[in-house]
Amino acid sequence: MKNFDINRFGSVLKWNALMTKKEILTNTASMTFAFVVLAVVQVMSSRNKSDMVVADNFNSFTSFALFVFLIICSIGGCWIFNNMKTKEQRITFKMLPATDLEKFVARALYATIVWWLMAFVAFCLADLFRMLVSLIAGVSITGSAVPLFLSMIFxxxxxxxxxxxxxxxxxxxxxxxxxxxxxxxxxxxxxxxxxxxxxxxxxxxxxxxxxxxxxxxxxxxxxxxxxxxxxxxxxxxxxxxxxxxxxxxxxxxxxxxxxxxxxxxxxxxxxxxxx
Incomplete structure (x- = not known):
């Protein structure tokens, strides 16, 4: 058996996606809640305030959200083998028809790329919620924070x-x-x-x-x-x-x-x- 075969690796990725679907949804929901808390604080502190104060609060929200995003991306590695908690889970994962390298890379991608995507999607969902609440509350800045968020990164x-x-x-x-x-x-x-x-x-x-x-x-x-x-x-x-x-x-x-x-x-x- 070759140490790394792209077809076997693809099968492991598909299996991993199916097995972690519920976990991904749960984690994304938890991250969204964390960003929503920041968004609510920003909206509440911007009510009946001048445009300058609202703009400062908007920038502060985006900056702090970026800080939380970076923390989430950094600590995601702790859950690289979250699929091996029980004896049954370890047996199932270890017995997959793939090499250890293929299994490790598949889980590494989950703990990196997938975690980063979960955090970004969570921020986007929270930003949508913030825009809706800002519109209802009459806050002057109701645009998306995503462009500013991305510009801060890149x-x-x-x-x-x-x-x-x-x-x-x-x-x-x-x-x-x-x-x-x-x-x-x-x-x-x-x-x-x-x-x-x-x-x-x-x-x-x-x-x-x-x-x-x-x-x-x-x-x-x-x-x-x-x-x-x-x-x-x-x-x-x-x-x-x-x-x-x-x-x-x-x-x-x-x-x-x-x-x-x-x-x-x-x-x-x-x-x-x-x-």
Missing amino acids: ANTNVSINSLNTNDVAFATAIFVMAHAWAFWVHSLYILGGTLFRRRQFVQTTLAHCVIGLVFTPILINFVDTSYAVALRETIISMVWVAAVVFIVWGLVDWWLSYRIFRRMQVINNKWLNI
């Missing part, structure tokens, strides 16, 4: 970097790359946590993330004296690039470990860890 970063002077472009670019590398690592950490822990994956992985942050933050603070930031600009830029590379490599290692752990998962396992 457009504003490039604009902000391009608007800097030449001396700051290198630093801003390094920070931009490192931020994305850090986001990649965070998501990979939750993927690893969702694979490693059998119970309370989100709580345990978040605690592990906090511990890592508490360990490394003082080291970085002691290493970089901010009072010499201007004099050490080139050194700091180099450090930022090194940090970006470290996050990328660390993230790839997390993904590799997740796959190795998945291959070793046992059908009967009463331990807290899948090893």
Whole structure:
């Protein structure tokens, strides 16, 4: 049997879509509720207010919704093997006529692309609700927040970097790359946590993330004296690039470990860890 066959992989994707249909609907509904709460707060705080206040509230709603969206996208990895909670579920998934790589990639797509789509659809539904309530409440801004939401994700970063002077472009670019590398690592950490822990994956992985942050933050603070930031600009830029590379490599290692752990998962396992 080939390690990866596109036809077998397609069959696993179809099976996974059928088995997670109810879970996808439930998760999307929960995410929609979270965004609706933000929308209601925005509408209620904009009633009988000036256009300037309404516009500020609109921007604040979109910005905070983007923050929630990014959190949802980051932690989705914790539920990568949510389909293997019980012994019967583990037997069913492990006995599928496909390789471990095909099964792992199928679940990885669920924990990444599908989770991101669920979060985006949830935001769009909440935005529709916000527009309807705004129209009823007489709020001046009743347009969709989706264009602004998308521009915050894709457009504003490039604009902000391009608007800097030449001396700051290198630093801003390094920070931009490192931020994305850090986001990649965070998501990979939750993927690893969702694979490693059998119970309370989100709580345990978040605690592990906090511990890592508490360990490394003082080291970085002691290493970089901010009072010499201007004099050490080139050194700091180099450090930022090194940090970006470290996050990328660390993230790839997390993904590799997740796959190795998945291959070793046992059908009967009463331990807290899948090893």
